[in-house]
Amino acid sequence: MGHGHDHPHDHDHTEVAGSWRDPEAGDRLSVSRRRFLAGAVAAGAAAGLGSTVAGLGQGVAAAAPKGRPTPVNPWTGTNRFLAGDHHIHTQFSPDAQYEVETQVSKAAEYGLDWMVVTDHGGTAHQKYSIDQVTPRIEASREAHRDLLVYQGLEWNIPGAEHATVFLPPGANSVEILRAFEAGYDGSVLADQKKVVRSTSGDGEPFALEALRYLDQQVRGGRAEIALMFANHPARRGIDSPHEIRNWRDAAPEVAVGMEGAPGHQAAGIPLDMRGPGKARGYYDFAPTEDSFPGYAPSATENPYRTYGGFDWMTAKVGGLWDSLLAEGRPWWVTSTSDSHQVWLDTLEPGEQPYATTGSRGTPIDTGVQQTGYGDFWPGYYSSTLVAAQRRTYVSVMRGLQAGQVIAVHGRLIEGMDVRVRATRGDGDARGVTLGGRTHVQRGGDVQVELTIELAAGPNAAGMVPKLAKVDLISGPVTGAAADRDTLSAPQTSVVETFEVPAGARKRVRLEHTFRNVQQSFYLRVRGSDGNQLDSAGNPLIDVAGAEDPFADLWFYANPVFVDVLG
C-alpha cells in the first residue's frame, strides 16, 4: 500500500516563532526550495544519518535500513497543544450573522490559538462574499497577533455533507478557494444544473476531482498545504462509507478527517434552562433519498443522533471511524463550534439581502437574549487541540494533517502526552505519539504511556471539569476493506478502562502494555466526566431537549498504529 507520499513535512523552519506572519507560504520559489531541503533531510534519515523527520502524518512509513519502517510522529515529549476550531460562520453565510471581528474576538476571549472562518459555499458566496470576507480576516489578523485566523470555506461536498476546506495565508490562497468553490461546490454545481441536487449521488465524481485539485495546488507549489475535514458527517446519513474512503484515497494529504463532534452543542439545552430544546448538534434528521441505507435507525441505535455530544461515526466503538482505522489508514477526528447564532446572545441577522449581496449585513441588537439559538462562541465549549511545533499557520496545519489532534469538550483536559513504544523485543524503543506509526517484532511488548493534563481552571460554564474515566480502545489492523461501504470493525473494543482518582490534580499518568503482540493493530483513547454512560461505559444517545452539554463531557484522541514485523 502506498499514498505516493513524496515529501516529508518538516519544513517550517524559516518561520518566525510567535508571529502570525508566514510570508513564504504560497511563494512558489520558497516552497520549492524548502521542499528540496526537506527532501535532503529525509534522504539523510533514510541513509541512517539521523531520524529527525517528524510529522509525516500519513501513516505509511518509508523504507529504512534493515527493512525497518521509519516511525511516524516520533515521540518527543515536548509537544505543545494549540486549541482551535475549524468551523465558524459569519454574516457572510445566509444562515449566520456575526462580523468576522466578533467571532475572532470571541475565539481569543475563550482561549483559542487558531480558527478557521468557514462560510457556506454557494453561488452568492462565491460571487460576492469572498471579496468582502478577505479584507476583514486580514484586519482581524492584524488586530489579534496571538491568534491564527485562517480563511476557509464550508464546502458543500457534491453528493454529500459539508466540509471545512482551508489553506494557510499565501499569495494564491484566496484565488485557490475562489476557483475551488466555483468549480466544485455542490450548491454551485446544482445551480448550474451539473448535478441534480447538491447531495445527489451524481456529485460523487466532482468531490474527488475537487480534492485532487487541492492536492495539485500543493504539489504544484501554489500552496504549502491544504486540508479538508468532513463536517457533521452522520447528521443526515449522506456521507456514505465509500464516499469517505474515496475522499481519503483521492487526496490523502488533503482529506484527513472529520468532525468527531459537531457544533451546535447548545441546541439540546432544555427549554426550562432557557435553551432551544432541540437535538444536540441539531442532529434531528431521519433518512432521506440521498441517505446511505446502511445507516438506518433501528431498535439498536440511531446513527442520526449524537452520543455524548459526538457524532455516531466516532462515538461507536467498532463503528465507522474504527472501520477506517482498522484498514491501517489515517482518518482523524476534531471538535468544532459551527457557530452561527450563539445561545442567549441578543443579536439577530442584519437585513441585507444575502442572495444579491453575499452578506446579511450588520447584525441588529434586539436587546433580548435569544433562547432559540443553539450554538456556542468559538472556544467556549468545543476545542480541537493540535500539537504543533510552532505557532504558525503551516505548523498547525501540519499537526492537523499528522493527526496530532485531540477533540475536547468543555475543557475536560488541557492536553495529553501519548507515547507508544516497543518495550520488549526488537522494535521502535523511542516510540511515537498521536497520529503516529510505530513497530515491534512479532511477540514483543508495546507500552502505552498517557500523561493527561487535567483542567487547570474553570471552563466557560464556570466549573472545573473532572475527568473520571479513560478508555483505551484497540483493534487489529486488517487491511483495506473489500467492501468500501464497510461501517464496522467488530474486533475493536475497549481493552482497559482507567478510573481517574477523584483527588487527582494537575495530571494523571496511565499505562497499559500490550504483551506478546502477534498482529498489527491500532489504539486510541477517549475519556469522560463519567456522568452519562451505559453499562458498558459507552456514551448515551443524546435526547432532544434534555441535554446540558456541560454535564456530559468527553474527549477523543486520535489513534496510533503499531506494525508487527517478522
Next chain:
Amino acid sequence: MSAVWQAVVLGRALSDDHLTAALDGALAPRGRRAVEVRTHVDRSSAVARTVVSWRTDGHPADDARVATDLDGEVLGPAGDGPPPPWLDGSGGRCVRFPGDDALSGVHPVAEIVAVTAIDRVDAVGGGLDGDSPVDTLGGWLRPTVVDGQLVLLVEPAEAGRWRPVEIRDPHQCCGGAH
C-alpha cells in the same frame, strides 16, 4: 377500497405536505382520494429518486394524468403480479395510513397500535411497553414497512417520554438550501 396500488417516480423533491396536497389535488377531479400514501427511495441509479405509491377509495385513477400533475414519471400500476417490496416487504415509508388522524398528543403505545394501522412500536435502545407515553408531536407519524408490518420507531424524549425518530421539522441549515 381499492386494493390496487399505483406508483409514480417524483420528478422533483416534494415535502410530504406538498406531496399529499398535490396527490389530493390530482385525484379529486376524478372523484378519488388516496387513503394510503407511501414513499420509498429507488437507489437503482446514481441519483436516488423518491417513488410515491398510493391506493384510492375507488377504482384506480388514470395514473398517467396524476403523474403529470405531480410532475413525475409513471412507474406504473402495481396491481398486477406480486406487490413491490416497499409495500409488502420492507423499505416503504407511510405518509398516510388508516388511523393517522386519530392521534395528536401524547399517547401510550398500546393506544397507538389499537387505533391506527401501526402494527408495532419499536424504540431505539429498547425499554418500551404498552403504557410507555409517546409524544406524537402533533400526530405527525411516519411508520415504515418492515417485513410487511407498519412499524413506528421512537426514541427517548424529554420528561420520560418517547418521540418518533422522524419528525416533521428537523433543523434546516441554510434554510434547507444545501
